[in-house]
Amino acid sequence: MAISNNNTENIENGLDFQPRFNADGLITAISQEADTGEILMVAFMNQQALDETIKTGNAVFYSRSRKKLWRKGEQSGHFQKVLDILVDCDQDCLILKVEVDQGQCHVGYKSCFYRTLDKNDPKKLRFNAEKVYDPKEAYGK
Amino acid sequence: MAISNNNTENIENGLDFQPRFNADGLITAISQEADTGEILMVAFMNQQALDETIKTGNAVFYSRSRKKLWRKGEQSGHFQKVLDILVDCDQDCLILKVEVDQGQCHVGYKSCFYRTLDKNDPKKLRFNAEKVYDPKEAYGK
Numbered sequence: 001m002a003i004s005n006n007n008t009e010n011i012e013n014g015l016d017f018q019p020r021f022n023a024d025g026l027i028t029a030i031s032q033e034a035d036t037g038e039i040l041m042v043a044f045m046n047q048q049a050l051d052e053t054i055k056t057g058n059a060v061f062y063s064r065s066r067k068k069l070w071r072k073g074e075q076s077g078h079f080q081k082v083l084d085i086l087v088d089c090d091q092d093c094l095i096l097k098v099e100v101d102q103g104q105c106h107v108g109y110k111s112c113f114y115r116t117l118d119k120n121d122p123k124k125l126r127f128n129a130e131k132v133y134d135p136k137e138a139y140g141k
Numbered sequence: 142m143a144i145s146n147n148n149t150e151n152i153e154n155g156l157d158f159q160p161r162f163n164a165d166g167l168i169t170a171i172s173q174e175a176d177t178g179e180i181l182m183v184a185f186m187n188q189q190a191l192d193e194t195i196k197t198g199n200a201v202f203y204s205r206s207r208k209k210l211w212r213k214g215e216q217s218g219h220f221q222k223v224l225d226i227l228v229d230c231d232q233d234c235l236i237l238k239v240e241v242d243q244g245q246c247h248v249g250y251k252s253c254f255y256r257t258l259d260k261n262d263p264k265k266l267r268f269n270a271e272k273v274y275d276p277k278e279a280y281g282k
Contacts, residue, residue: 012248015266017258028183030171037178042169042234054263087266088253089246093183095254105230107153112229113236117158122195125156125228 012089019050020092024064027094031059031104034083034097040104041112043070045094057082059096078104103133153230160191161233165205168235172200172245175224175238181245182253184211186235198223200237219245244274 011018021027026044033040043061045053049069052060059080063070073079080098087094105112108131115125152159162168167185174181184202186194190210193201200221204211214220221239228235246253249272256266 015256015268017264017266028169030180030183032178032180037173039171039173039180039236042171042229054258085258086254086269087256087258088183089248089250089255090253093253095180107230109230112234113227114230115156115228117195117226117228123158125158127156128227 011091017087018091019047019087019094020090021047022092026062026064027092029059029061029094029096031080031096031098031100034099038111039113040080040098040100040110050094053082053096054085059098072104076103076106078102080104103131103135106135107131108133108135152232158228159232160188160228160235161231162188163233167203167205168233170200170202170235170237172221172237172239172241175240179252180254181221181239181241181251191235194223194237195226200239213245217244217247219243221245244272244276247276248272249274249276 010016019027025046028042029045030042031040032038044064046062049060049062059072059082061070061072078101080096080100082096082098084097085094103110109129110132111129114127114129116128118124118126151157160168166187169183170186171183172181173179185205187203190201190203200213200223202211202213219242221237221241223237223239225238226235244251246255250270251273252270255268255270257269259265259267
């Protein structure tokens with residue numbers, strides 16, 4: 001999204017929090033484990049999800065597929081306790097520094113990023129982690 | 142984006158790399174410093190940017206504002222050497238594990254995420270880093 005010059009200085013160098021939601025009213029939010037730096041997941045927030053995250057201290061996203069607030073952990077029990085929220089230069093992306101228990105990804109891994117591109121064949125992936133819980137038990141699938 | 146049930150198992154648990162570009166032909170890419178875990182920036186790639194990143198080993202993005210490939214470092218000299226590429230469960234987001242020199246953000250900081258929400262006033266930010274280079278020199282502004 002283009003930023004007018006008048007606002008750029010304030011958005012980039014200022015200390016007012018001015019989250020820039022996209023045309024769908026969403027902002028990208030990355031959950032990163034605070035003590036290890038591991039990126040756990042990437043999702044979206046709308047204004048309400050952001051407000052509730054700040055108010056409750058637990059990560060709340062907006063589910064584009066279900067079109068409603070997604071209170072992470074509500075169903076699985078795997079909450080994300082938010083210690084800090086960082087914002088990037090143009091204020092269209094957030095990092096949530098979180099504390100978690102174990103599995104965060106609905107597939108059963110701690111992080112959603114459990115696969116790495118194969119350097120010998122970039123059409124293929126390799127697993128870089130092992131499942132830490134059984135999603136069938138957590139989600140009753 | 143909704144995924145049909147037929148494909149979900151393969152996308153989530155398979156080892157075929159099937160990057161899922163959005164309606165604009167873009168996929169989210171997070172640059173993360175490999176040795177520290179620090180998140181440096183979040184941007185987008187189109188298919189061409191991804192192919193060129195894999196081929197050259199240097200991060201290439203797609204600039205939505207300039208509507209063209211953005212070979213990171215071409216102008217500033219701050220390249221990102223890509224050591225690994227990770228993909229998330231639904232294959233609509235990538236992590237680039239990178240090696241960098243110093244300043245990566247065009248504002249002058251190493252990371253774009255140089256501000257943190259103030260816990261006492263969530264409308265305000267505080268700086269969490271100091272500038273590491275002068276963007277006026279790097280970009281000739």
